[in-house]
Amino acid sequence: MRKGLLLTTASVALLTTLTACGNSSSGGDSSGSGGKKPKIGVILPDSKSSARWETADRPYLAKAFKAAGVDYDIQNAQGDKQAFQTIADQMISSGVNVLVIVNLDSGTGKAVLDKAKAQGVATIDYDRLTLGGSAQYYVSFDNTVVGKLQGEGLSKCLSDMKAKKPVVAELNGSPTDNNATLFAQGYNSVLDPKYSSGEYVKGPNQSVPDWDNAQAGTIFEQMLTSEPRIGGVLAANDGLGNAAIAVLRKNHRNGQVPVTGQDATVQGLQNILAGDQCMTVYKAVKKEADATARLAVALAKGKKGQTNGSVKDPQGGRTVPSVLLTPVAVYKDNVKDVVNDGYVTKAQLCTGRYAALCAKAGIQ
Numbered sequence: 102m103r104k105g106l107l108l109t110t111a112s113v114a115l116l117t118t119l120t121a122c123g124n125s126s127s128g129g130d131s132s133g134s135g136g137k138k139p140k141i142g143v144i145l146p147d148s149k150s151s152a153r154w155e156t157a158d159r160p161y162l163a164k165a166f167k168a169a170g171v172d173y174d175i176q177n178a179q180g181d182k183q184a185f186q187t188i189a190d191q192m193i194s195s196g197v198n199v200l201v202i203v204n205l206d207s208g209t210g211k212a213v214l215d216k217a218k219a220q221g222v223a224t225i226d227y228d229r230l231t232l233g234g235s236a237q238y239y240v241s242f243d244n245t246v247v248g249k250l251q252g253e254g255l256s257k258c259l260s261d262m263k264a265k266k267p268v269v270a271e272l273n274g275s276p277t278d279n280n281a282t283l284f285a286q287g288y289n290s291v292l293d294p295k296y297s298s299g300e301y302v303k304g305p306n307q308s309v310p311d312w313d314n315a316q317a318g319t320i321f322e323q324m325l326t327s328e329p330r331i332g333g334v335l336a337a338n339d340g341l342g343n344a345a346i347a348v349l350r351k352n353h354r355n356g357q358v359p360v361t362g363q364d365a366t367v368q369g370l371q372n373i374l375a376g377d378q379c380m381t382v383y384k385a386v387k388k389e390a391d392a393t394a395r396l397a398v399a400l401a402k403g404k405k406g407q408t409n410g411s412v413k414d415p416q417g418g419r420t421v422p423s424v425l426l427t428p429v430a431v432y433k434d435n436v437k438d439v440v441n442d443g444y445v446t447k448a449q450l451c452t453g454r455y456a457a458l459c460a461k462a463g464i465q
């Protein structure tokens with residue numbers, strides 16, 4: 102039996118510590134925020150590269166800030182780097198004590214972080230590390246493990262299908278997202294040895310600029326034209342996976358070619374229930390948002406934050422204190438755990454033709 106969505110003992114202990122720390126502080130502290138209610142600004146990257154930013158991150162962050170009794174402003178740059186900088190400037194001049202960003206690329210992210218720092222605003226890199234940046238903290242999942250789960254997931258599905266020397270295509274995330282680099286490190290640590298041993302054949306491999314789902318469709322269409330024998334697709338998230346599935350469907354090959362994903366989006370989970378997607382990676386965004394809120398509130402009050410590890414910024418050479426959470430692989434048989442965890446609701450998932458598939462997968 103799979104372990105479900107359980108956290109490791111270490112992360113539970115950490116989260117308990119963080120909860121205690123977050124609960125002990127309420128508005129009116131005189132340090133850091135000048136006696137005023139702390140204010141936290143968050144800039145999300147877009148709403149198209151993954152559903153998660155608007156359906157999960159925004160509501161979970163808002164809920165956590167509300168519960169902590171702080172003021173907050175959450176905005177979405179909608180993929181526009183210029184807008185990202187403008188929002189940051191506005192937040193800084195509106196007097197935020199802490200700025201939390203999901204960068205659109207490291208260059209523009211760094212400019213924003215450096216500016217905030219110069220104005221005495223504390224900074225947190227949320228989900229994506231800004232290379233060469235100056236964020237005081239980083240909150241994310243173990244992104245190499247995310248990639249490893251994808252690589253292992255694809256090989257599990259290929260062996261379940263008894264695929265013989267399958268040609269594996271890779272649809273990587275945005276080349277400007279450090280997470281995409283880490284995901285690829287993770288899945289290639291599983292796939293490369295299989296390519297070298299001849300168990301799998303290395304097929305087309307391409308990065309998708311800005312995680313653009315529409316471009317991913319075009320890219321995958323070209324991949325399949327140039328290499329019609331593609332027998333497995335390592336897609337770095339559910340959006341890219343769905344783009345590949347749409348092309349496979351057009352070619353009447355959906356369900357015969359396992360495709361991976363990430364984010365446990367409603368669409369990704371439905372594709373899994375339908376048998377068109379092999380697996381996704383569930384990242385409990387609520388825990389990521391809660392950890393960020395606790396850290397931000399501590400910083401706003403001039404306190405030090407609680408972390409459970411650190412990452413090395415390969416560009417800046419800095420060691421960045423971090424909260425790193427544990428991702429979980431999701432296959433057809435544990436889709437129900439994502440529903441039980443409250444990340445998606447049965448009403449969202451089990452619509453139309455999916456109602457029967459939900460029942461079959463034990464989703465009540």
Ligand code: BGC
Pocket residue numbers: 150151153228229274278280281312338339363364
């Ligand atoms: C996030 C993924 C997301 C992707 C596209 C990555 O940095 O970790 O969860 O699917 O960006 O938005």
